[in-house]
Amino acid sequence: MKVTIRPLVESDAYTSVKWRNDPEVFKYTGNTYKNEIKIENELEWIRKVTASPTDYRCAILADDVYVGNIYLTDIDGTSAHYHIFIGNKEYWGKGVAKQASLQILDYAFNKLKLTSVALRVRKANISALMLYKKLGFVEEKADDTWISMRVVAE
Structure with a gap:
């Protein structure tokens, strides 16, 4: 399977809004939504984040899907925060997240010349923790719910 990443575009909202309203997709993220996310909200969100000079927001494509x-x-010239989710559950557990992560980390370290990338993950998200460790992320601190990790440029 060929996995690529590309900057988010406004039309992605018509797909991503479905994921944001699926509690199973977002159960391990830091985002919880009390109300249904409407397409207008998702379009507005994509416009806002793609205009931010301190964010690099990408879509993940698997065989062009x-x-x-x-x-x-929060890109500041030396570091950034990493976030990922696979919204299409048919692609869970197929290595898509690893391939996309390798691409964005390559971008972070080789194109942006960052020295570190940090993340926060729920302790209960075992598969994500395993992936992050394989990618070189190291635990920095933890509480009852969250683990903070960081990977540094080689």
């Missing part, structure tokens, strides 16, 4: 999102946020 839009299956999730991956981001670098």
